[in-house]
Amino acid sequence: MQTQKKPSYLSADHTIGSWLLTQDHKRIAIMYLVAVTLFFLIGSILALLIRLELLTPAGDLLQSESYNRVFTGHGVVMVFLFLIPGIPAVFGNFLVPIMIGARDMAFPKINLASFYVFLAGGVMILSAIVFGGLDTGWTFYTPYSSSYATGRVTIGALGAFTVGFSSIMTGLNFLVTIHKMRAPGLTWFRLPLFIWAHYATALIMVLGTPVVAIAIVMVALEHLFGFGFFDPTKGGDPVLFQHLFWFYSHPAVYIMILPAMGVISELIACFSRKRIFGYKLVAFSSLGIAIIGFLIWGHHMFVSGQSAYAGLVFSLITYIVAIPSAVKAFNWTATLYRSSVSWKTPMMYVIGFMGLFAIGGLTGLFCANLAVDVHIHDTYFIVAHFHYIMVGGTIMGYLGALHFWWPKMTGRMYSEAWARLSAIFVFFGFNLTFFPQFLLGYLGMPRRYHFYPEEFQFLNIMSTAGASLLGLGYLFPIFYLMWSLKKGEQAPANPWTAKGLEWETTSPPPTTNFDKTPVVTEEAYAYEK
Amino acid sequence: MSGHVVPLRIYFGIFAALMLLTAATVWAAFQDFGILNTVVALGIAILKATLVILYFMHVRYSSGLVRISAVIGFVFLVLLIGYVAADVASRGWMPAPAPIQSAPLH
């Protein structure tokens, strides 16, 4: 099916210019991979500082001012520079055109531009952190961020604005590509669920990001010119900022998790040799999460001063958003039932995801309850909840994707032994880090504090020990994956004997993805035939 | 290039309608419709915008996907403004509870 003579996208041209000015979605994805990994490392170092400080009840490692800057930096870098771009910019960019049988994205130049805009925003955010730091929390609440914090906050916020632009460009590209460039025979209900997930993600990127963008512009205007949008001393309403901020930032958490769910669908089908149970329900559940996700942002604002009636409505609809997520979890479980499971590394991350996402999702129901949230808001319970979803969910999905498609992207196989070891470190390290935090939050330890009562120290020490284990689990892949580039065995076109158009081309693929446009005649995940 | 070519008379007709509606909205501003002032002003603006969207932007002659996009944009705009306004409007509905009398700390 593929001629060996055609050069792969990696060997097509070796000059720097051919990489920096590439319009090939696969090269852009690799550049994103490098950038996102670097940002992840920076965010992890900041996390390490937090956990080191929290080993002792006194605020001894860092001063309060510095600690504010460390946790803000951790949040801003992880959310805007790793989790939101993460899977879509790396795996979405690489795989979406191939999975639908297209030569490239609809707008390759916009794709390249999105990468440079992302870098520019990243540089702005990092420079704000390096030159004294942002100390508002990643949520930039006003009037502190607009009227009382330093100018670096404006630069950092504008960096987030810039990164948001990159996100919009990516989302736009995905939507048009998926609508218009599917191969002949590839109807909507034959698409891989990875595509459905990225389609729903792109909808959120496009509809939500502009609102946080204008919120940031208004903060900048308030800081630079004294406009009083959010300043109570000028008749403004700080809660208005929170509405505009969370209108995006709640759907943003679905930008972070939906692509990971798409990954899980692909991996489960492959490693259980079975089609996904209830394909249509899973596809529609992605859309359902995206749409309902836009109606519930006020659950971040239960204690902010918004009206109790708004709180009631937000709380009720938040319960409803759990339903499409549960649909996915049950359908994946049903897929595994009576299947033939192969325990390769990607599957280990899948099982990890399913357990940890279940815990994260269920604890979300606690948070959704207005009365309960009055007590657990701004405590470590919330911190544990969202880390279970974002680390236990998204990062497991990211690592699963990395290990599953690494042979396709690089043409190399990695060491399965080291990969499995890392997965085990990640799973146990993660639970040891974050499970104690549920207890801490329930017992009343507030978030964003660097000193705490003596009785919380034991749980904090457990959490820091877990973080060290987790950190090792993240470091190992960098080494064995880099090693595989030079010394790993050559990967065949389909090392996992998986179904999907990406496995019907070489590893790595040629620049135009396929020798000739494929024609699709069977449904997705046709494993049993 | 593919795409429907709109006849000139339609373009000029729509322009004339837009001019009339502009005059109407200025006239309406100086009348007192009481509570309906805002409704009238917004209504005329929405009508003008609809004409521009349907004819100048060719949505009248476009595929379903383009039409859905236009509708979705409007729906989410209304969602954003409506939900935020509903919160602000309903803040006064529940009176704040009286302060709790608690025992003094030792």
Next chain:
Amino acid sequence: MSHSAKPGETYYAHQFEDAAQSHESITLGMWIFLITEVMFFGGLFAAYTIYRAQYSAAFDEGSHMLDITLGCFNTVVLILSSLTMALAVRCAQLGKMTGALFNMVLTLGLGTVFLGVKAVEYTAKFQHGLVPGPNFAPHGVHSFGLELYYSLYFALTGMHAVHMIIGAVILMVIIGLTAKGKINKTYNSPIEIFGLYWHFVDIVWIFLFPLLYLLGRH
């Protein structure tokens, strides 16, 4: 950017299968971008809605201080520029590139007039101390709401003007490329796509004019 196609055919980029797919994709792409712009302005409209409800007397007073003649003139100018842009697109569709060029130059001229009038209005505001911030002149019972009104006035019309300036720059580039023949009968989608953007900017003003200049006049 030389896009040449075989005679009678329309140019399309390599990632597309045919010209129809290219045209539909580009159109959809611009519409999605316009949706992001709708949501972007939406945040400011949300702020306007709640502050207008809260400070209605001050907002009425604020809107009285705006020059309704200039506002009306600008509205007519911008709608006229939408007409000329639509005519430019029509000429391009029919392959009449000279007509397209003429109408685009008219559009650019009208847009510049609009921006000029805005500059006049802004200067008057600066002179009367109506810019929010430390130099805001009015003090009195409505000063809170009035300062918020002018914050919204400058944010909304300023953001709109920024979009117009960017549009004008892009239009200049398109005019240049059309004059040089780089945009021609076989490759004229930039004109149609830009037209969509220009009409959107017009629609924003169609809402700004009554909301800022007209409410509270009676």
